[in-house]
Amino acid sequence: MENSIYNSMIAANQLLNKQTVISNNLANISTTGFKETFNYILQNNDIKNLYNKYDKIIKEYYNLSPGILNYTERNLDLFVKDNGWFSVRDINGQEAYTKNGHLTINPDRKLTIQNNEIIGHNCSIKIPNSVNVKVLSNGIITSIEKKNNKIFEKIIGQLKLVTLPNKDLIRQQNGLFYLKPNNEVLNKYNYTISHDNNVRIKSGVLESSNVNATKNMIEMISNARQFETQMKMISMCDKNYEYANQLININN
Known part of the structure; x- marks a missing residue:
């Protein structure tokens, strides 16, 4: 159960970081020469972190194609x-x-x-x-x-x-x-x-900026829904902990 909570926390944090990038893209949609940003989340394959599946590397990339x-x-x-x-x-x-x-x-x-x-x-x-x-x-x-x-x-x-x-x-x-x-x-x-x-x-x-407003809005809505799902997972795990503790107390 602890694994589930930790997984959800990691996923939620990554979604928040992604949401920050998307918000910045949309905020600069009218900025002259602005280049769209997006993040890739990669597994850290360094030998020291080989057995830590939660250790991720976040890399920032830029869409350098010309705007209108x-x-x-x-x-x-x-x-x-x-x-x-x-x-x-x-x-x-x-x-x-x-x-x-x-x-x-x-x-x-x-x-x-x-x-x-x-x-x-x-x-x-x-x-x-x-x-x-x-x-x-x-x-x-x-x-x-x-x-x-x-x-x-x-x-x-x-x-x-x-x-x-x-x-x-x-x-x-x-x-x-x-x-x-x-x-x-x-x-x-x-x-x-x-x-x-x-x-x-x-x-x-x-x-002009090369930010695709439609694509970024769709990703923002999708991220918000995924974030909500992760929060529900954490809440569900927390309730399961409470039920488990109650059962233990009854048995004792």
Whole structure:
């Protein structure tokens, strides 16, 4: 009977973790560039845990397929194609990566994504006052000024665009992606990911979240019912304990 209760507790806890992931997916259904998350629960086959069937490993995976494209016609709304990523610096100064291409200019005239400064390719990007900005498909940013009926175009800098291995990505609570520590990619490039000249972007387009609302809602309802079943199992086992104790007391 103790085994049954323990099994139900483990199952209920796993369902709660899964429900948290699904809730986060649904909460970010309108977040630009958000990638759907899901968990896999695996048996820990480490030799030390060979006989512990309750020892599980929970791995987080991401659906990195592109979301629907929204055409905004805004020069600083960018869509990075295929396996490309924008590079930003988080509030701790660490390099991070995102698919969110909604760029804004902060009071210091620097480009940011969700208040995280954009990293330039071998340059610091600062947008001059009173100029129109155009971003080319290779990430080069130019300023466009019209003087005396003539158009003058000047290169401001270039976005750092990178290609990342999907299996080595991890998302933190700030919504940004990072490379897992001690992986081959970081070691290969001496802990710095290089700019990839092959990555291309499209201006005037934003990638929406790729969360499937219907699928996540169905999974949420299914998890809730399974959780309720596990709670009933625990309650039933608890009542059986009471009946067993009563029988023992009567026999004594």
